Amino acid sequence: MARNPIADEVAIVGVGSTGFSRDSGGRSAKALACEASIRAIRDAGLGPGDIDGLVGAAEPGGPQPQEMSAALGLPQVSHFSSPTPVAVFALVDAMNAIYAGSCDTVLLYFAYTRLPWNSRSAAQDPFRRRHTLGVMPAPESVNAAAAYAAWASRYIHEYDVPREAFGRVALNARAGAKHNPLAAMKAPLNMEGYLGARMIREPLCLLDMDVPVDGADAFVLTRTERARAITKSPIVIHAATVGLVGTNDEDQLPSLARHGQHVVVESLRSKSDLWLEDVDIFFPYDGFSIITLGWFENFGWCGPGGAGRFLEEHWDEASGRVMIDGRIPVNPHGGSLSEGATRGSGHIREAVMQLRGDADARQVPGARNALVGCGGFFFNSQGAILRRL
């Protein structure tokens, strides 16, 4: 076992969300972040004076921690930071700050807003269209989002994978979103609909990509010892990690057999007493469907190239979704593909709601342990295991 003194020492005691939509109706990202934050702090039964740490993912267009402190009137904060997306960077920072004593109770927030380069309607918005990406890149690039389509081509080449393998990721997400009031995309989807969707970066189509949305999630974290006094059901972070390999430039990645996800899995496994056999719900990130297939294979649910077949074998026809061994649902909230592009905060929120027993129609009976594989292959691979004490 690797050293993991922080195991179970930090708890999530409050959760708030605005829900997600293709258009928030003229509200700023800061307004959305405030709404989710107030909900999370009230959910924990706390007030502004109880928050002494502020961690907000540095999402484009999102508010800085000092702006949030000013907006919410937090009297005194002794730790604040804005870690790069995706979500577990911020979760790890908050957790470490609490454990190290930099602060006691953190408000952790994630605010998302559609931007001119990923939403035609945002490009028409006079406020939003002033956001730019800087230098307009050449099309001949596999950087950032394009990397996943490029490496999907390699995955298909190496393992002779049919499009239906990717399609099952999209269908599973949509089936979950149907029962999630926070989700943006609820229209029914079948394989015919997936296969007919327009290509964007072939081999990936529109439904292989997460949905740009407006909305926000927020969490309150504190020491587990204090959490026990606040709530009868503290959800603790059993282990959390991020992972990076040296050669992580998108087009120079050594191979699909060695990237950030592999480092995450090795690190998480060595820090955790719990593993696949203990998991009640699985949250593989799905910013792109290929990432989800990667998480199935790299966590070891199946072998390399086997995720499509695994999803087919563990498909529950009645509910139109994956149920691993007939028992373990996958992204039951709809994931980034159908709840909306929350860059992982949605996955963490749903894990907490499920472990608290507050997931309503989606509730997994008696769920105690959740496994989260967040981020992609290059420079944002991360993982966490959350459990109910």
Next chain:
Amino acid sequence: MALSEIPSDAELVERFPYANIDHDSKALYTGWLEKRLRMNRCDDCQRFHHPPKPVCPSCWCSSLVPSEVSGRGTIHLAMFLHQGPPAPGVDYEKAPHPVVTVELEEQEGLRFTSTVVGCAPEEIRIGALVELDWVDRFGAPFPVFRLVGSR
């Protein structure tokens, strides 16, 4: 190009408006003006790397020599953009725009990303052999690939 003709930083930025050029990558783009694809090679351990970095990631030597590569290699990744950033000569409505990452023959894992010209889309496949060619973009040379034997 003689030494006296080395472009200024301002001129480089002007000639390649779509590129994020900095002190570490300016030799790469200076090479393009001469239709030469030059990649950083470590003067000590002789390993290439790309994109350009300030030190050799293999041995930390900072004596790096922009060295011409053949541009011959094998398609490693291949995607087709049905929409994307605008560029001269790229019409997404007319045909999906191919983008390939090519593993160069000089060194395992050394790759360069561009498009493929002069062939049908179905010929652009992972494993296909390609060689370097140059096209014009905004009045400056731009490196592209052709299938070997398609010239």
